[in-house]
Amino acid sequence: MSVKYIAEPFRIKMVEPLRILTREEREAKLAEARYNMFNLKGEDCYIDLLTDSGTNAMSQNQWSAMMRGDEAYAGASSYFRLQASAKEIFGFEYIQPTHQGRAAEKVLMPLFMGEGKYAISNLFFDTTRAHIILSGGRPLDCVDPRAKDPALRAKFKGNMDLEAMERCILEHGADKIGVVVLTVTNNGAGGQPVSMENIRQVSQMCKKYSIPLNIDAARYAENAFFIKRDEEGYAHKSIREIVKEMFSYADTFTMSSKKDAIVNMGGLIGVKDGSSPLIPAIKSNCINFEGFVTYGGLNGRDLDALAVGLQEGVEDDYLKYRIGQMEYMAARLDDAGIAYQSPVGGHGVFVDGQAMFPHIPYTEFPAHVLAVELYKEAGIRSCEIGSFMLGNDPDTNEQLKATAEFTRLAIPRRVYTQAHLDVICDALINIKARAHEIKHGYRITWEPPIMRHFQAFLEPIK
Ligand SMILES: *Cc1c(COP(=O)(O)O)cnc(C)c1O
Numbered sequence: 001m002s003v004k005y006i007a008e009p010f011r012i013k014m015v016e017p018l019r020i021l022t023r024e025e026r027e028a029k030l031a032e033a034r035y036n037m038f039n040l041k042g043e044d045c046y047i048d049l050l051t052d053s054g055t056n057a058m059s060q061n062q063w064s065a066m067m068r069g070d071e072a073y074a075g076a077s078s079y080f081r082l083q084a085s086a087k088e089i090f091g092f093e094y095i096q097p098t099h100q101g102r103a104a105e106k107v108l109m110p111l112f113m114g115e116g117k118y119a120i121s122n123l124f125f126d127t128t129r130a131h132i133i134l135s136g137g138r139p140l141d142c143v144d145p146r147a148k149d150p151a152l153r154a155k156f157k158g159n160m161d162l163e164a165m166e167r168c169i170l171e172h173g174a175d176k177i178g179v180v181v182l183t184v185t186n187n188g189a190g191g192q193p194v195s196m197e198n199i200r201q202v203s204q205m206c207k208k209y210s211i212p213l214n215i216d217a218a219r220y221a222e223n224a225f226f227i228k229r230d231e232e233g234y235a236h237k238s239i240r241e242i243v244k245e246m247f248s249y250a251d252t253f254t255m256s257s258k259k260d261a262i263v264n265m266g267g268l269i270g271v272k273d274g275s276s277p278l279i280p281a282i283k284s285n286c287i288n289f290e291g292f293v294t295y296g297g298l299n300g301r302d303l304d305a306l307a308v309g310l311q312e313g314v315e316d317d318y319l320k321y322r323i324g325q326m327e328y329m330a331a332r333l334d335d336a337g338i339a340y341q342s343p344v345g346g347h348g349v350f351v352d353g354q355a356m357f358p359h360i361p362y363t364e365f366p367a368h369v370l371a372v373e374l375y376k377e378a379g380i381r382s383c384e385i386g387s388f389m390l391g392n393d394p395d396t397n398e399q400l401k402a403t404a405e406f407t408r409l410a411i412p413r414r415v416y417t418q419a420h421l422d423v424i425c426d427a428l429i430n431i432k433a434r435a436h437e438i439k440h441g442y443r444i445t446w447e448p449p450i451m452r453h454f455q456a457f458l459e460p461i462k
Helices: 024-033 060-067 077-090 101-112 126-134 162-172 196-208 220-230 239-248 278-289 300-312 316-336 366-378 418-433
Strands: 094-098 120-121 137-142 177-183 213-216 252-256 267-271 348-352 384-385 404-412 442-446 457-460
Touching: 060 300, 077 094, 077 239, 077 267, 077 300, 094 101, 094 278, 101 177, 101 213, 101 252, 101 267, 101 278, 101 300, 120 162, 126 137, 162 177, 162 196, 162 252, 177 196, 196 213, 196 239, 213 348, 220 239, 220 316, 300 442, 316 348, 316 418, 366 384, 366 404, 366 418
Parallel strands: 120 137, 120 177, 177 213, 213 252
Antiparallel strands: 094 267, 252 267, 348 404, 384 404, 442 457
């Protein structure tokens, strides 16, 4: 194997015991959970890769910052520390905390959208897609076609397809496009990064047609790391400089701080122009949905943890170790001939469930099959990112076909060791050896109308 594990730039001060169930116990838990990974209890998962969202381990500096939390209803000093930290990182004039990323979307998206409007993205994350639809609009995905080929090793596969974007604008009319959302890194495409050149070009096109550009910024730091590593002209820039430049092209951002800002709960909205008419409307929505503007649904102590986490997220040694974990797993899977969205992205390994089970059609959710098998095999909880998550067409109610059927092994930040990663890779290798014996997938027995993957019930097809 050619990739060496990059040792942790921290040591462990507090431990959280894990429990390992037997295979029989795990099979019973799955049936009880109606084969939905979100219905499993956390304590029944040996290695929990359901998401990298809010599952981060905080640092001693974050924990000590929490002790300074100011719980004043209005104007808490925690809010001003968060504002100073976020303004320094992003260079935006207005910063609005919210309780998490989807709350930021709920506050901001209705201000851009409405009946008959469209929003364009390099691939909407599921909650962002939902908030576009809930505010009367329709989402249009224009991801770089290279993202649809998991075996194709190319840089910046998370990019916006600029030609497709312009076609959408011309087809529907620029006045019907409420907002362009650039997701960095591109979660739906496997944590693939977006290049600075692409961000610049998307921004230019938005300006040409007078459409606001919003960055969906959950993984701003991981994206900056890829730009530094892989894009010409950025090797000698600092991560901080790169982040600043990325955001300089956007008008607003929405952020789930539960990812790269290394906290357990929180979100942000940013507006570049402090005199934007959006700001009073953001404040009104925030007060109605989230709470007063200086706490936005969070505790004062959460604001302080976030203020520190935003800074830790852009540290060089941390990001090298972080992306190094993905590269270590990817190299082991390469050795075993297991396909994944390659090159590996920033926050997890997106295993190609369709390649693992070529005989199972998308209507039976092959990547969900792999998620179930991983839990049976080693108590590993993962998540399907494919047709099951995508859901049905909101107009025709027909099952949509995802561009790829991924089983996402999302890696929580600063949580698992090299030995844990080996358990995961060994489990995948064992499943691959018996994949042909698994003949059928799953059918949905109940589903809610939107974001069904969190709640739906499934059963194995016999
Ligand atoms: C997680 C995420 C969101 C939603 O954020 P929550 O904090 O989970 O509500 C939005 N966009 C992207 C790209 C995400 O990864």
